[in-house]
Amino acid sequence: MANRPVTLTFLGASGTVTGSKFLVTIGERKVLLDAGVFQGEKEWRALNWADFPVDPATIDAVVLTHAHTDHVSYLPALVRDGFSGPVWATEGTRQLAEIVLRDAGRLQEEQAEQAKREGWSKHEEPKPLFTVEDVERTLPLFRTIDFDEDVDLGEGLTGRWTRAAHILGSASVRLELPETSVLFSGDLGRHDHPLLKPRGTPQGATYVLCESTYGDREHPEPELAHEPMAQAISRTIDRGGLVVIPAFAIDRTQAVLRALVQLMREDRIPRVPVVVDSPMALRVLDVYRDESLGELREDITVDDFTDLPQLIEARTGDESRALNRRFDPMIIIASSGMAEGGRVLHHLARLLPDKRNCVILTGFQAKGTRGRDLEDGARSVKINGHHIRVRAEIVRSNEFSVHGDATDLIDWLRDLDQEPETVFIVHGEKEVAEAFGDRIADELDWTAVVPRYGEVVSLIPGSADPPDLDVDRPEPPDRGEEPKE
Template identity: 65%
Template structure:
């Protein structure tokens, strides 16, 4: 029998597009099916033919419901994937919201580009449609944490809580000859809303993310003081605050922080608008009793999801009315990297005015509008036009729910047994290289920064030597 192999088809050399293909005996298992975001070079790969015929993939195993881990699924189904998609209940619930929203935005963006003629493609087509998403949802199979699930052909999967977003997990894939542990996105040691991560059983091979592999999260004396100060200054000059926030998990954390600051008198009480249908749907999942065991036991959900000065704007008309707002206000809208969604319309209206402030609350991938703002861009291209950036731009790194370098090392160091080889993915080159050096220096392990398209054998050396002698 041919040895088990792992092929890196995404999140290698970049943070987005997570896709890892395991070939074990006669079975092909794709771990995550993420969409590329950020730089045009990577985004164009969403449209390239998939390196393997999707019809030949038996299963997709998801770690969590962020776009860069599940957003490519409908395209796989559109192109012939007919197997099962395995995910925790929380991931399945959030993935439905994320994928429906993605298809809606893609269809609307294609229509807008066609109408205004700013795309070189004729005709302008979405990567997939809402109908493709509907077909994809029929493939989902929900699994429980810490439970072995048999996929077939002797392949077993086990999901362990990762503490990144609701439903997120590290996934261990095993056979009688080998095991590979995929970290997924690992949460910080102390998530403000979710229960903390658990440590999964070790494996001979580990695939670990490195988003913040080269940095530590700040731990200031007073939490989120840059965030609070920016709001106070903006309100004092009669401006408005725009917070681009990831619809899944970040909006909840931002609302919790704002509520605490209002109660403590750190920021004034001003109107707050949550203008993201996806975020509002995700909030309902977090409120659901079905997922209450995912949340911290000391958390009162209604304390921050039921703030009296919060207005939800689910429909397009109420969203457009926000452009005519007068006086100070806080608007929370997605997407968090300003790659699409309603936040683009707010940026178009608010960026030209010095009285306003944009607060970035999450990781901004290379090539995104959020990264451009973070790096001091003086203009931003939106809907085919360049918009001047005169508003104040503030970055609050404390909101990140990604493990920093020390969190990653702590997680790795607790694995038992230690791996034979660790593969580093889901990081920009500097971050991945820094984690590679730290693993060698502090743990003395063999590790490698994965390259796109690279194929590696994932069977322990002892197993391979035994087979060779046989």
């Protein structure tokens, strides 16, 4: 591998939070770090449908940090277009990715069919981004690894996965090459995850990619845990309303359930029915029950997020639709967390127009998503071609984010055993990433750069930078008006 050019190309999560894709090229060999879809603003989502900047058939391997959709859900599209190499991941990530990808393939097909049937797509023949068949061709490619063990990825390339405590199975990934090394933080958890063992400290590297989702802010440390959520639930139930909690199926639903168990045990909220209306979240719950993974904190058991007086599991479509006939006070947890798809949409369409009801947002809402529109006070949102009036109370609960805040991220960098040549700030909205880069420069006195989408850099210190990849870069939207569906 000596004397061969080694480059890094930023094909996602650069100038935006989602779409994680970073291409490491060693001579003719190509290894892709993560393979996620873009979410949020329309300009970025359009890239999901564009031709991939390099031929997927020429990619030798994919290395995954974790199973969130913006890190794994482009895999079936790569396979459809010719990728056939191994997909390296932890066992927890493999199990969760299987659930995520099968659910995504089904939703892609259903949404394309619905758009065609109801005529709300601008395309005469709307197509899914990928199909269930593409997913089934993807799953056999997974190869699992253990945390904190060197893995020979072939041709002198070694990978090592270190616990990131973001979601079950999540890791930071370090790639070692004969002449250089690169460390990708993946999504980093907070200093105290509510369910999982704490994150580890990876070995440092010549170059570091660090996420910056919350790079310009600090998470509050309330005196009384989940108090805003408890108050919102109590006043909603008092006025006869229903509570809807959009939540990601992985980790977020389980953390919300744990909070509700705590609040009911402490008599801080009424003991009303709690509905998990997400077959995917319920399948994920089964993975969390797998003790052989060894990822839960020592002081946590499954009862801590399932021991509710009235827990309703809506696994089938009929069970979900039956909830539309109920108006008694209850708490409904459904995906997706940014209200971009899934069963939460029909609950929002039904309940948003009634001021007795409440929507509790439990995590980061990317620009251009319905969740962000609700957070920003939108008077209406568009769901399946219809504009829905927003009269329900909208509450933001900051305690559920399992992304590290700015101090968590700085601490992770500071703990590395060497100063990198460059820290590339990724997975952040442009202004946030730039603010975090300034903090790195001020506090650590390190070189920090916010890369552009399509930018190519050399990973051999002192060598000339290669030209950028010839790709279309989305222009940022007018900040006065977010793009809509």
